[in-house]
Amino acid sequence: MSLDEYLRERRAEIDKALQAALPVPPDCPAHLADAMAYSVTAGGKRLRPVLCLASCEAVGGDRAAALPAACAIELIHTYSLIHDDLPAMDNDTMRRGRPTLHVIAGDGMAILAGDGLLTEAFALLTREPRGLGQTMIDRKLRVMGIVATAAGPSGMVGGQAIDLASVALGADGTAPAPLSADGVRTMHAKKTGALIRASALAGAVMGGASDAQMDAIDRAAAELGLAFQIVDDILDVEGASADLGKTPGKDAAAGKPTYPGLYGLEASRTMAAECLARAERSLAAASLADSRLIEIGRWVVGRDR
Numbered sequence: 080m081s082l083d084e085y086l087r088e089r090r091a092e093i094d095k096a097l098q099a100a101l102p103v104p105p106d107c108p109a110h111l112a113d114a115m116a117y118s119v120t121a122g123g124k125r126l127r128p129v130l131c132l133a134s135c136e137a138v139g140g141d142r143a144a145a146l147p148a149a150c151a152i153e154l155i156h157t158y159s160l161i162h163d164d165l166p167a168m169d170n171d172t173m174r175r176g177r178p179t180l181h182v183i184a185g186d187g188m189a190i191l192a193g194d195g196l197l198t199e200a201f202a203l204l205t206r207e208p209r210g211l212g213q214t215m216i217d218r219k220l221r222v223m224g225i226v227a228t229a230a231g232p233s234g235m236v237g238g239q240a241i242d243l244a245s246v247a248l249g250a251d252g253t254a255p256a257p258l259s260a261d262g263v264r265t266m267h268a269k270k271t272g273a274l275i276r277a278s279a280l281a282g283a284v285m286g287g288a289s290d291a292q293m294d295a296i297d298r299a300a301a302e303l304g305l306a307f308q309i310v311d312d313i314l315d316v317e318g319a320s321a322d323l324g325k326t327p328g329k330d331a332a333a334g335k336p337t338y339p340g341l342y343g344l345e346a347s348r349t350m351a352a353e354c355l356a357r358a359e360r361s362l363a364a365a366s367l368a369d370s371r372l373i374e375i376g377r378w379v380v381g382r383d384r
Contacts, residue, residue, distance in 0.1 A: 082374045086129060093128045094120070096150050100203050102195070114184045114192035115199075118157050121175035124382075126307070127274060128153045130375060131282035134296055137370035140286020144215065147207035148222050148281040151200040155230050156274060158196035161189050163239065197230070215285075222281045229277035238270025246335055263336045264305070271311070272304030279303075279372070295365030296372070299358040303376045306354035309347050310380060312337040316344065355380045 080088070101116050128149035135145035164171040164179040165186060172182050181189035204223050208215070228234055245258050245266070258266065279300035283293050316339050338347040358376050362368050 082371070082378060085371060085374075086378075089129045089132055090125045092146070093125050093132075093149060093153065096146050097153060100147075100150050100154070100199070102199060107195075110184075110188065111191060111195060114180060114188050115195050117183065118161050118174075118180050118192065119154065119196070121177055123157075123175050125153060126375075126379070127156050127278040130275065130278045130300070130303075130372070131285075133371040133375055134279040134282030134288075134300075135286035136282075137296070137367050137372050138283050138286040138288040138292050140282075140288075144208055144218075145282045145285040147203055148226070148285055149278070151203045152226060152274065152278050152281065154196045154200040154203070155226065155235075158193040158200075159230075159235055159239075159274075161193040161196070165189060168239070168243070201227070218284050218287070221284050225277050225280050225284065229273040234269050234273030234277075235271075238266050238268070238273065241266040242270055242335065258336045260341055263338070263341060266336075267305065267308040268301070271308045272301060275304035275307060276300040292365050292367065295361045295367060298361040299367075299372065299376070302354040302358040302361070303379055306351045306358075306376070307379050309338045309351040309354070310382060312339055313344060313347055313351075314382075314384065351380050 097119055101112065101119060103112055107115075131145050131149035131152060132142050135142055160174055161180050163169050164174055165181055167186075172179055174180075179189075180192060184192070201223065204219060204226065211219075230236065232240075241258075241262075245255060245262075248254060276297060279296050280293065283296045288296065315337065338350065342350065355376050359368065359373055362370065362373055367373075
């Protein structure tokens with residue numbers, strides 16, 4: 080099937096599994112369950128869970144074994160978006176084409192919904208898939224470690240902290256020193272890239288990848304994570320609100336460091352293409368060049384939203 084058909088099928092599969100994974104009343108208070116579902120069911124690219132499933136398939140694994148990990152990662156990603164949009168963070172009012180959760184439910188409920196999604200993700204990782212032998216249990220434990228590290232202070236949360244500090248005024252009202260190019264890359268490797276890498280690695284682990292395959296997928300996913308952020312920065316400059324599903328131009332308006340701001344649009348496009356080329360070489364070295372992974376990489380670089 081074409082990549083478009085593949086993405087549609089995987090997204091439908093993921094959306095169905097996400098719906099089943101969300102907590103519901105009476106165990107979960109109805110207003111909290113509604114808030115969590117509001118953001119999770121808003122759609123989105125589902126890049127991370129799709130990447131997880133494609134990585135499992137690429138190493139010859141059973142996609143069903145990776146589906147719980149794929150869903151858990153999407154729950155974590157959605158929590159990060161809810162918190163990222165809060166007034167104390169990026170203060171955005173639109174996400175995935177609809178009002179952000181704090182606009183609908185208030186700051187407090189948005190914080191709790193994000194907390195709920197993060198913790199429910201790890202409950203899902205421990206719970207599913209069920210009834211498996213020691214090998215699969217060991218894989219699940221390994222995935223939990225990969226995802227926790229990627230989502231925590233060494234990964235996504237740490238990257239967000241760097242992002243906030245890059246624009247926070249000092250007590251005397253002075254602006255912080257601008258991040259260097261290396262600083263920007265480090266920030267995005269944590270804030271965006273870490274969970275993208277974890278998505279691909281989690282799928283590879285659940286699929287029973289060899290060490291060589293794991294290494295190749297990790298290197299390729301790191302490049303795709305960087306490419307994704309570069310393209311995101313480009314679209315923040317060029318995209319329209321209706322296409323992006325979020326408010327364009329906010330990073331530049333807030334004085335945040337971006338790739339187009341550092342290098343210009345054309346150089347940024349070249350950098351994204353170079354990331355893709357390195358990812359292709361990494362996958363080819365492990366005989367994974369014919370997998371869906373590289374097609375997804377080309378979609379990441381060529382996307383317009």
